[in-house]
Each structure stands twice: as structure tokens, then as C-alpha cells.
Amino acid sequence: MAHATSDLLASDVEAYLALHEQKSMLRFITCGSVDDGKSTLIGRLLYDSKLVFSDHLAALESDSKQVGTQGGELDFALLVDGLAAEREQGITIDVAYRFFSTEKRKFIVADTPGHEQYTRNMVTGGSTADLAVILVDARKGVLTQTRRHSFLVSLLGIRHVVLAVNKLDLVDYSQSVFDAIEADYRAFAAQIGLSDILAVPMSALRGDNITEPSPNTPWYTGPTLIGHLEAVEVADEAHTGPFRFPVQWVNRPNLDFRGFAGQVAGGSVRPGDAIRVLPSGQESTVARVVTAAGDLDEATAGQSVTLTLTDEVDVSRGDVLATAADPPGVADQFECHLVWMDTQPMLPGRPYLLKLGTRTVGATVAQPKYKVNVNTLEHTAARTLELNEIGVCNLNLDRQVPFDPYTANRDTGGFILIDRFTNATVAAGMLHFALRRADNIHWQAVEVDKQARARLKGQRPAVVWFTGLSGAGKSTIANLVEKRLYDQGFHTYLLDGDNVRHGLNKDLGFTEADRVENIRRIAEVARLMADAGLIVLTSFISPFRAERQLARDLLDDGEFIEVHVDTPLDVAETRDRKGLYAKARRGELANFTGIDSPYEAPEAPEIRLDASGTVPAEASAELVVDYLRHIGILAPPEGP
Amino acid sequence: MARLTHLQRLEAESIQIFREAVSESERPVMLYSVGKDSSVMLHLATKAFYPSKPPFPLLHVDTTWKFRAMYEFRDKLVADLGLDLLVYQNPECVERGINPFDHGSATHTDMWKTEGLKQALDLHRFDLAFGGARRDEEKSRAKERVFSIRSAQHRWDPKQQRPELWRLYNARTRAGESVRVFPLSNWTELDVWQYIHKEDIPIVPLYLATRRPVVERDGTLIMVDDERMPLRPGEVPRQRSVRFRTLGCYPLTGAVESSAATLPEVIQEMLLTTSSERQGRVIDHDSAGSMEKKKQEGYF
Numbered sequence: 001m002a003h004a005t006s007d008l009l010a011s012d013v014e015a016y017l018a019l020h021e022q023k024s025m026l027r028f029i030t031c032g033s034v035d036d037g038k039s040t041l042i043g044r045l046l047y048d049s050k051l052v053f054s055d056h057l058a059a060l061e062s063d064s065k066q067v068g069t070q071g072g073e074l075d076f077a078l079l080v081d082g083l084a085a086e087r088e089q090g091i092t093i094d095v096a097y098r099f100f101s102t103e104k105r106k107f108i109v110a111d112t113p114g115h116e117q118y119t120r121n122m123v124t125g126g127s128t129a130d131l132a133v134i135l136v137d138a139r140k141g142v143l144t145q146t147r148r149h150s151f152l153v154s155l156l157g158i159r160h161v162v163l164a165v166n167k168l169d170l171v172d173y174s175q176s177v178f179d180a181i182e183a184d185y186r187a188f189a190a191q192i193g194l195s196d197i198l199a200v201p202m203s204a205l206r207g208d209n210i211t212e213p214s215p216n217t218p219w220y221t222g223p224t225l226i227g228h229l230e231a232v233e234v235a236d237e238a239h240t241g242p243f244r245f246p247v248q249w250v251n252r253p254n255l256d257f258r259g260f261a262g263q264v265a266g267g268s269v270r271p272g273d274a275i276r277v278l279p280s281g282q283e284s285t286v287a288r289v290v291t292a293a294g295d296l297d298e299a300t301a302g303q304s305v306t307l308t309l310t311d312e313v314d315v316s317r318g319d320v321l322a323t324a325a326d327p328p329g330v331a332d333q334f335e336c337h338l339v340w341m342d343t344q345p346m347l348p349g350r351p352y353l354l355k356l357g358t359r360t361v362g363a364t365v366a367q368p369k370y371k372v373n374v375n376t377l378e379h380t381a382a383r384t385l386e387l388n389e390i391g392v393c394n395l396n397l398d399r400q401v402p403f404d405p406y407t408a409n410r411d412t413g414g415f416i417l418i419d420r421f422t423n424a425t426v427a428a429g430m431l432h433f434a435l436r437r438a439d440n441i442h443w444q445a446v447e448v449d450k451q452a453r454a455r456l457k458g459q460r461p462a463v464v465w466f467t468g469l470s471g472a473g474k475s476t477i478a479n480l481v482e483k484r485l486y487d488q489g490f491h492t493y494l495l496d497g498d499n500v501r502h503g504l505n506k507d508l509g510f511t512e513a514d515r516v517e518n519i520r521r522i523a524e525v526a527r528l529m530a531d532a533g534l535i536v537l538t539s540f541i542s543p544f545r546a547e548r549q550l551a552r553d554l555l556d557d558g559e560f561i562e563v564h565v566d567t568p569l570d571v572a573e574t575r576d577r578k579g580l581y582a583k584a585r586r587g588e589l590a591n592f593t594g595i596d597s598p599y600e601a602p603e604a605p606e607i608r609l610d611a612s613g614t615v616p617a618e619a620s621a622e623l624v625v626d627y628l629r630h631i632g633i634l635a636p637p638e639g640p
Numbered sequence: 641m642a643r644l645t646h647l648q649r650l651e652a653e654s655i656q657i658f659r660e661a662v663s664e665s666e667r668p669v670m671l672y673s674v675g676k677d678s679s680v681m682l683h684l685a686t687k688a689f690y691p692s693k694p695p696f697p698l699l700h701v702d703t704t705w706k707f708r709a710m711y712e713f714r715d716k717l718v719a720d721l722g723l724d725l726l727v728y729q730n731p732e733c734v735e736r737g738i739n740p741f742d743h744g745s746a747t748h749t750d751m752w753k754t755e756g757l758k759q760a761l762d763l764h765r766f767d768l769a770f771g772g773a774r775r776d777e778e779k780s781r782a783k784e785r786v787f788s789i790r791s792a793q794h795r796w797d798p799k800q801q802r803p804e805l806w807r808l809y810n811a812r813t814r815a816g817e818s819v820r821v822f823p824l825s826n827w828t829e830l831d832v833w834q835y836i837h838k839e840d841i842p843i844v845p846l847y848l849a850t851r852r853p854v855v856e857r858d859g860t861l862i863m864v865d866d867e868r869m870p871l872r873p874g875e876v877p878r879q880r881s882v883r884f885r886t887l888g889c890y891p892l893t894g895a896v897e898s899s900a901a902t903l904p905e906v907i908q909e910m911l912l913t914t915s916s917e918r919q920g921r922v923i924d925h926d927s928a929g930s931m932e933k934k935k936q937e938g939y940f
Contacts, residue, residue: 009908009911009912010908010912013904013905013907013908014904016908017834017837017838017904017907020834021645021647021834021838022645023645023646024643024644024645024646025644025645025646025649025650094783094801095783095803096782096783097775097782097783097825097826098776098782099775099776099826099828101646101828101830105646106646106828106831108826111782120803121803123803123805124803124804124805127805127806128805128806128807248656248659248660248663249659249662249663249689251689251691251692252692253691253692253693257691259691261659261688261689262656262659263652263655263656263807290690290691291687291690292686292687292690293687300644302644302648302649302652303644303648303652304651304652304653304655304656304659304688306690317663341803353812355808355810356808358660358663410806411806411807414805414806414808415808416805416808416810418810418812423789423810423812423813423814424802425802425803425804425805425810428803428805626666629666
């Protein structure tokens with residue numbers, strides 16, 4: 001390895017390790033085709049940094065003789081061709097990641113193929129890159145594919161470009177050829193907003209200007225490729241921008257600690273900083289920046305930490321903590337760039353899932369405003385986007401999300417779309433700006449029925465009917481279930497005494513007839529709501545089997561889920577918060593279930609919850625959610 | 641503002657991966673192999689969820705043929721950290737006494753490890769499993785995703801892998817499918833050693849050289865770790881100063897001659913020599929592209 005040449009390694013390994021623990025890291029992509037010598041270049045970088053081990057080298061020597069393209073000489077491209085299928089075809093068909101390091105930096109190379117049909121792979125590899133190396137064959141100059149790669153680099157917001165003018169040995173190391181290609185490229189790059197460009201004359205095969213300045217190009221005074229990669233400053237905009245922190249996970253080891261775990265996506269944060277929680281808009285102050293190695297005075301972009309706040313504000317996964325002075329926008333309609341990555345074309349109006357930061361929401365895409373011809377950069381009309389096509393579209397989300405324009409922050413402005421049925425990642429997108437309500441677009445009408453409504457919500461309709469004695473804990477558990485479902489993006493409604501008795505049923509009393517009518521009306525409302533595609537939760541004593549059966553009969557098979565919240569009467573009576581049992585015992589309340597009116601326990605409920613007090617309500621709620629998932633309620637119905 | 645070092649960036653990325661995976665799965669588990677990569681992975685998991693403990697159990701798919709020092713290390717570590725460890729041994733292998741000597745390395749590995757892993761995941765209905773694989777280990781792994789989807793039969797289909805952009809991972813699965821998650825994807829062997837050194841992470845002593853009883857068999861130094869190892873005619877175990885670059889079943893793990901008895905000496909020796917890591921594993925030598933084939937069949 002390159003380090004092996006260091007005297008320090010041999011003489012003082014501790015000092016060597018201390019030095020190497022301070023290295024920085026650079027991620028870059030290489031763009032070009034096999035013909036440009038891209039695999040050869042990467043193989044060369046690995047070889048020159050002595051990262052090729054002796055057993056790999058032996059394999060390389062034998063492979064070079066068998067299938068090499070260099071007449072028996074070492075074929076570096078064979079070092080990086082991975083999967084067996086590709087080896088046979090002699091082309092790379094996916095994104096591969098390579099690693100090498102020098103005295104100053106560790107490098108991660110995304111090796112992406114240059115074929116037209118693989119825009120998807122280049123966008124994937126480029127999404128995490130700080131710099132792009134664009135290869136050009138000196139004999140051919142700037143080609144259509146060079147322009148395509150450069151456009152994608154600019155679209156992804158990669159600001160640093162190395163134009164590697166390769167195979168210069170095949171044009172006799174001609175300065176005039178090199179100068180003409182560089183001028184040609186700079187003229188084009190300026191049009192698409194790329195300005196930080198270094199052009200390097202090289203031969204990957206011969207090793208010219210890779211690690212050492214080449215004696216063959218005395219007219220070139222710039223840095224070698226490695227020299228530039230080691231030195232280039234890729235000061236991330238995310239570092240200098242405003243503080244952004246998408247919350248990944250709420251950390252609650254005990255009642256005294258409530259921390260928000262995440263990775264700083266922009267700016268920095270210190271204890272005492274005023275922050276705002278998005279989208280709710282609540283404000284608070286950072287109390288501690290917690291890590292396993294002790295609290296920090298400051299965390300900056302890229303660091304994974306856990307923040308605690310001075311106030312008890314409601315924060316959950318998917319929220320963004322941001323500087324109160326300069327918070328991100330919050331919106332549910334956007335214009336964006338979309339790169340389509342699936343063999344199934346984009347369907348305008350179809351519900352997809354959108355993941356932005358740590359938040360996943362439902363989304364539909366409007367018919368594209370236009371698509372971009374990546375070869376000519378022309379805009380053309382389009383009704384859809386096919387695999388590897390890029391377009392500008394409007395997006396409509398089912399909830400408000402915090403966001404920044406992609407150009408300001410990749411992590412709070414870049415998103416993926418996921419197909420609800422195949423779960424495939426079908427597109428990558430970059431947010432431009434939020435649309436005003438006035439810009440709303442009209443959606444095509446579709447055949448609207450219960451299934452369609454439910455599909456739009458990514459779920460199947462259901463009525464989860466909680467029944468049990470007063471004080472059993474029905475509402476507590478139903479509330480927890482609703483919260484969990486809501487957090488996971490499902491559409492729910494909870495019917496309980498509070499929202500039904502005071503409105504719809506305020507004309508009803510507590511006689512047996514009124515109680516039956518009460519339940520009948522609730523069952524009918526629940527049925528309508530299920531027809532709207534909702535997951536309906538009801539929380540009523542509902543003591544009579546016949547009424548519960550009536551509710552069940554109103555719904556399709558599998559939609560009615562009876563949950564018996566089972567508590568012995570004496571336990572329920574001890575939880576008599578409203579004093580109802582006491583009143584009933586004193587005879588001040590007639591027809592009270594369990595006292596002077598019977599409770600007919602379900603004979604075969606879908607779920608029976610032990611609510612005697614030994615099982616926490618959270619665990620019971622979890623059981624219900626697990627059951628719903630198990631029977632397929634939490635997935636969209638089959639169909640078109 | 642201080643720029644992060646490469647180790648800090650790798651650490652932050654791994655922690656982010658752990659938290660995403662746990663947030664987007666129902667029943668996660670960490671595959672724990674007792675090796676150095678597992679040690680680093682466990683250390684990172686501990687950091688990711690601090691001050692909570694990692695919210696998932698560890699699963700050791702055991703073959704009964706690991707080095708004795710590995711079992712001792714595993715049991716002590718789990719007790720010290722108070723973690724939940726599940727040990728799974730394929731009952732068919734136990735019953736038939738599958739071993740590398742009578743059944744060959746391929747059958748041994750396939751039945752204990754590949755089949756054992758599938759059985760253990762099915763038994764506990766785990767929908768997400770963390771593994772310590774790195775992209776730099778082998779050419780076919782260079783294209784492996786951080787979140788890798790497996791079919792209900794645990795097969796890996798290179799054509800069905802999802803593109804991974806930015807830090808956005810798609811962990812959604814259909815019934816029966818599961819996800820393998822590799823938090824160490826972007827670490828190299830050198831990064832792992834540097835991090836172990838910097839963070840003072842406990843590792844099995846077998847990684848450090850000392851005198852051990854070995855025989856040379858088919859060009860590989862095999863340690864005679866217990867009396868179950870049948871010696872061929874003429875083979876006499878000799879005490880030689882050796883260490884191990886990777887750890888697995890002792891009859892299938894080649895030792896290297898070495899005098900590196902401390903961690904810095906191991907790193908020094910590694911950087912001054914040039915033999916890649918997986919060469920010590922006998923299973924990789926079976927056929928060209930063998931790792932890729934194993935992966936498609938469900939080996940980690």
C-alpha cells in the first residue's frame with residue numbers, strides 16, 4: 001500500500017496511526033464509458049496506491065492473459081469488473097463502490113457506467129459525491145455522452161469537476177489537442193452552471209499525470225489527478241448553511257431522558273440555541289448535545305448525535321429541528337426535478353410514497369411540465385416519464401412537510417419515490433420550490449369506490465370495535481392505536497363518547513332503547529367512514545352482542561375487528577375516575593353496565609386484551625397494530 | 641468549523657444507518673459472528689442508541705466449530721454489556737454431526753451457516769438483520785446495497801436491488817421478505833483496524849500473534865484447537881507464532897505466521913504485507929465467483 005512506503009510506518013507505528021486517524025475523506029464519481037478507459041483509470045488508482053494485494057494481482061495476471069484487452073499486459077479494468085454476468089459482457093452494469101487512500105485522504109469512488117440507459121446508476125452514484133471525474137477520450141473529444149454526464153453532475157449539485165482527457169498517449173501527448181478539448185468543454189460547462197473545472201491531460205494505461213507529473217507532458221503545469229483529489233477543498237454548503245436536523249428516532253431509556261437522535265443535515269448546533277420543530281412550529285431551546293463519548297459543545301453537519309430540549313415539546317420521527325432564526329419552509333405542493341428509475345413508467349395521479357429526510361408521506365405526481373433531453377438539453381412535452389427520463393413536474397403530498405430547495409441542502413431537498421405495491425424505489429427527485437395554492441393543478445377523475453379511496457390512502461378499510469366495561473381502558477388503548485397508526489401515515493378516525501354523544505346522539509338518553517339506537521347510529525357512521533377508506537376505531541361499552549353483530553353485518557367480510565378490552569368488574573370499579581360506579585352503587589345512576597345492566601362479553605372476538613392491569617396499555621395497543629398489519633389492513637388493496 | 645476525519649464520517653454514517661433500520665422495521669436483529677467486524681458493528685450500535693441499549697437482540701449462528709477463544713469472548717462480552725444473545729445451531733447438523741472433515745467445507749458451511757441462518761431468521765420472524773459485510777472485502781460485494789432486500793426464500797437477486805440515493809434508504813418489504821443491512825459497507829479493513837485502535841474496542845485474542853499448535857495442510861496453517869481435529873498420517877502439531885486475519889470455523893480458517901502481538905504491530909504488519917483478507921478463508925477458494933453464488937443462495 002502507499003502507506004507502506006512511509007518510513008514512519010516502519011519506525012514508529014503509533015505515530016503513524018495518530019497521523020492517519022486525522023485524514024479527511026472525499027467521495028467522487030467517475031463518468032465515462034468503458035471505451036474512455038474508466039475502469040482502467042480506477043484500476044490504476046487502486047494499483048498505484050498499492051491497494052492491490054498479491055493474490056488479487058496473481059488473479060489479475062492470469063485474467064489479463066485469458067480475457068484481457070491489452071495483449072497480455074496488465075489489464076487494470078479487470079480489477080474492478082465485479083459480477084460474473086458483467087465479466088462475460090465486458091461492461092459494468094451497476095454502481096460499484098471502490099476504496100483507496102493516500103497519506104492525506106481516504107477516497108470512496110462511485111464507479112458508474114456511461115451507457116445511455118443507465119442514467120439511473122449515475123444519479124445514484126452521484127447523489128453522495130463531492131466531486132466528479134469526467135473522462136474524455138483524447139482522440140474523440142467532447143461527445144454527446146460527455147454533455148449528458150455533465151448535465152447530470154450539474155443537476156445533482158456536484159460543484160467540482162475534473163475533466164480527465166485520457167489516452168493522450170494515442171495522440172502523441174499533443175498540447176493542441178488537449179487545449180482544444182478543454183476550451184470546447186469549458187464553453188459547454190458554462191451553459192449548465194459548472195465553473196470549478198480542472199482539466200488534466202493523462203493516460204490511465206501508461207500512468208501519466210495520475211500520481212506523478214508526466215515527463216511526456218512538460219507543457220502541463222497543473223496538479224496530477226491524485227494531487228488535485230488530495231487537495232481540493234469541497235467546503236460543503238451544508239456546513240455553512242442554517243441548522244437542520246431530521247429526527248430519526250426518539251430515545252427514551254427512562255422517564256428522565258427524552259432525546260432526539262439524528263444526523264446534522266446542515267449548519268451546526270450548540271446547547272442554548274433556539275430551535276423550531278417543523279412542521280408543528282413549536283419552539284424550544286437545545287439543552288444538551290449527547291453522544292456516547294460525552295456531551296459536545298457543538299455538533300456540525302455530518303455528525304450523528306442525540307439532542308435534548310429544555311421544554312416538553314412534541315417531537316417524533318420525521319420532524320425537523322431547525323434554527324428558529326432561519327427555519328425551512330413547510331408545504332405540501334412543489335415543483336421538482338424527477339429522475340425516473342423504474343421499468344414501469346410514471347403514472348400521473350397514481351399514489352406513491354415519498355421519503356424526504358426521515359419522513360415518508362403519500363404523494364401524487366402531475367403530468368410533467370416537460371422532459372429534458374439529456375443529450376441536447378432540449379425541453380420536450382411529455383405525458384409521462386419512462387426509465388432513465390428526467391422531467392420537471394408538480395408534486396402533491398398528503399401532508400405538509402418541512403423542506404429546503406435541493407440547491408440549498410441535499411438532505412432536506414432530495415427525495416425518493418417508492419411504489420406502494422412493489423416497494424421499488426421508482427424515482428429520485430430534487431425539490432425546487434413550494435407552489436402557492438393558486439397554482440393548484442386539477443387531478444384527473446378516476447373510478448371512485450371504496451377500494452380506490454382506500455388505495456389512495458395505502459391501506460384497507462376497517463372498523464376496530466373496542467368493547468368492554470366502563471373504566472376498562474378502551475379509550476386509552478384506542479387513542480394509542482390511533483396515534484401509532486397516524487405516525488405511520490395511515491388515515492384513521494376515532495369515534496367515542498366525546499365526539500358522538502355531544503353531537504349526533506345528543507338526543508339520546510341511557511334507556512336500553514336509547515343505548516341500542518346509540519350503537520346503531522355509531523355502526524352506520526363507522527360503515528360510511530369505512531366506505532371512505534378509513535380505518536375507524538370505536539370506543540364504546542357496547543354491552544349487547546346483538547348490536548355488535550349488527551355493526552359486523554353492515555361491513556364486508558374481514559373489515560370488522562372486535563376487540564374485547566377485558567377487565568374484571570372489581571378492577572374496573574377501582575378505576576372509577578368519574579365516580580360513575582359509586583353513583584350507580586348508590587342507585588343514583590340507572591342502567592349502568594355491570595351494576596344493574598348486563599355486559600354480554602364477546603364469545604369470539606378477533607382480539608381479547610387483558611386489561612386487568614398487568615399488561616401496559618402501550619403493549620395492548622402494539623398488539624392491535626400488529627394484528628392489523630398481520631391481516632393486511634396496513635397495506636393497500638390489490639388491483640389497478 | 642473543524643472538518644470531520646474519515647473515521648468520524650464513517651462512524652456518523654453507520655450510526656445513521658442503524659437508526660434508520662431500527663425505525664423502519666418491526667423485528668430487527670444483529671448477526672453477531674464474534675469477529676472484529678462484529679466487534680466494531682456492536683460498538684457502533686451501542687453509540688447509535690446511547691443512552692438506551694441497542695433495541696434488538698444479537699444472533700449468533702453457531703456451527704459448534706468456532707475457536708474456543710471465540711466462545712469465551714462472546715459469552716464474557718454479552719454478560720459485561722448486558723445484551724440479549726440468541727445462539728442458533730441447525731438441529732439437523734447437530735443430529736447428523738456435520739463437520740468439515742467428513743462432509744467437506746462446502747456442505748459444512750452451507751448447512752451450518754447458510755441453512756442455519758435462514759432457519760434462525762424464520763424461527764424468530766426477524767424482518768431485518770444487520771450484518772458486518774464490507775464492500776471492499778470482495779469484488780462481488782462492491783455493488784451490494786446498504787439495505788439489501790431478500791426474498792421469502794432469503795435469496796439475493798442482483799437485478800432487483802433498489803437504487804440508494806443520498807442518505808435515503810427504502811426498507812419496505814412485502815410479507816415474507818426481509819432486509820439485510822450492512823452498516824460497515826463503506827469501511828475498509830484498514831478503517832476497521834484503525835477504529836478498533838482509536839476506540840480501544842475489545843477483540844478476540846486470536847487476532848494477535850502468540851505460539852499456537854498448528855499443522856500445515858494444503859498450504860494453509862490450521863490450528864489444532866481441540867481433540868476433534870483428525871490428523872493425517874505424518875501430521876504433528878507444532879507450536880508456531882501465528883495470528884488470524886479473519887475468524888470462522890477453526891478447521892476452515894488459515895493462520896498467518898506472525899510476531900505481531902499488539903494491535904499496532906498487527907496494523908503495521910498488515911500494511912507492510914500484501915495478501916488480501918479473505919484469502920485466509922478456505923470457502924472462498926472453491927470456485928471463481930463463489931462468493932457471488934453463495935450470496936444468491938442466501939449466505940450473508
